[in-house]
Amino acid sequence: MSTLFSVNLNKLALIRNSRGTDYPNLLYFVKKLIDLGVKGFTVHPRPDERHIRYQDVYDISAFLKDYPEIEFNIEGNPNEQFLKIIREVKPHQCTLVPDSDDQLTSDHGFDIITHHEFLSTLSKELQAFGTRCAVFIDPDIEQIKAVIESDVQTIEMYTEEWARAYSNGKSDDNIDFDEVKQRFSDCINLANQNGIRVNAGHDLNLENLADLLALSDIAEVSIGHAFTIESLEQGMDNVVRQYLAICG
Numbered sequence: 001m002s003t004l005f006s007v008n009l010n011k012l013a014l015i016r017n018s019r020g021t022d023y024p025n026l027l028y029f030v031k032k033l034i035d036l037g038v039k040g041f042t043v044h045p046r047p048d049e050r051h052i053r054y055q056d057v058y059d060i061s062a063f064l065k066d067y068p069e070i071e072f073n074i075e076g077n078p079n080e081q082f083l084k085i086i087r088e089v090k091p092h093q094c095t096l097v098p099d100s101d102d103q104l105t106s107d108h109g110f111d112i113i114t115h116h117e118f119l120s121t122l123s124k125e126l127q128a129f130g131t132r133c134a135v136f137i138d139p140d141i142e143q144i145k146a147v148i149e150s151d152v153q154t155i156e157m158y159t160e161e162w163a164r165a166y167s168n169g170k171s172d173d174n175i176d177f178d179e180v181k182q183r184f185s186d187c188i189n190l191a192n193q194n195g196i197r198v199n200a201g202h203d204l205n206l207e208n209l210a211d212l213l214a215l216s217d218i219a220e221v222s223i224g225h226a227f228t229i230e231s232l233e234q235g236m237d238n239v240v241r242q243y244l245a246i247c248g
């Protein structure tokens, strides 16, 4: 199974916002990345608009109308402001992430057990107008079991623990990489066996991605932080080519 490589544009927007101009222009990079073969984009507008601004969401959505084959994935905490945009833009995919406004970055998934009704209802609403609804969750088998009992049909596996174990597990005695690997494999396989689409994201990079995809079927990965740094190091064309090859 091939995996959709979705480029998260947050960090390009962060660089843009640091000078108060429109350089780098996000749509320039969206077009450049499409020409390089990228088939998906992810943005995570946060209430403080530290990187992706709400206007960027509308601008990118309008630009991608000419590219119906390109997936647009909008991530965020499902507060009323966020949901207003989703209901207007109706992207291919919306990923619900339980971040508080002041979080440095995303650092936990939803507790499907506690928020079963809310997430099921919202998932059905979005799917009814054609937006695939993914829910950001931790690699916890009990959460997967709760997803199976809910109306949530797509999850995004939070992969920070994978990335940390992959980079430190071989040297850090406090991290049991084999346990992490088995848990991720069990979670992804149980979801797949029950018809749940599995996306993945957070801290994925050129080093740790292939072994994650080897565990089981992952439909989509969204990568932004490492992608931006790797592009500075190796050139964006070269990095995109490597990610597309890993994703198959």
Ligand SMILES: CC(=O)[C@@H](O)[C@H](O)COP(=O)(O)O
Pocket: 008, 010, 011, 043, 044, 075, 097, 104, 105, 106, 136, 201, 202, 222, 224
């Ligand atoms: C949900 C997730 O893990 C990332 O998609 C998130 O978008 C990262 O946000 P920052 O780019 O603000 O760290």
Ligand SMILES: NCC(=O)COP(=O)(O)O
Pocket: 008, 042, 075, 156, 200, 201, 202, 203, 204, 222, 223, 224, 225, 226, 227
């Ligand atoms: N959902 C993960 C994402 O979009 C990007 O996360 P990261 O690669 O910036 O850590």
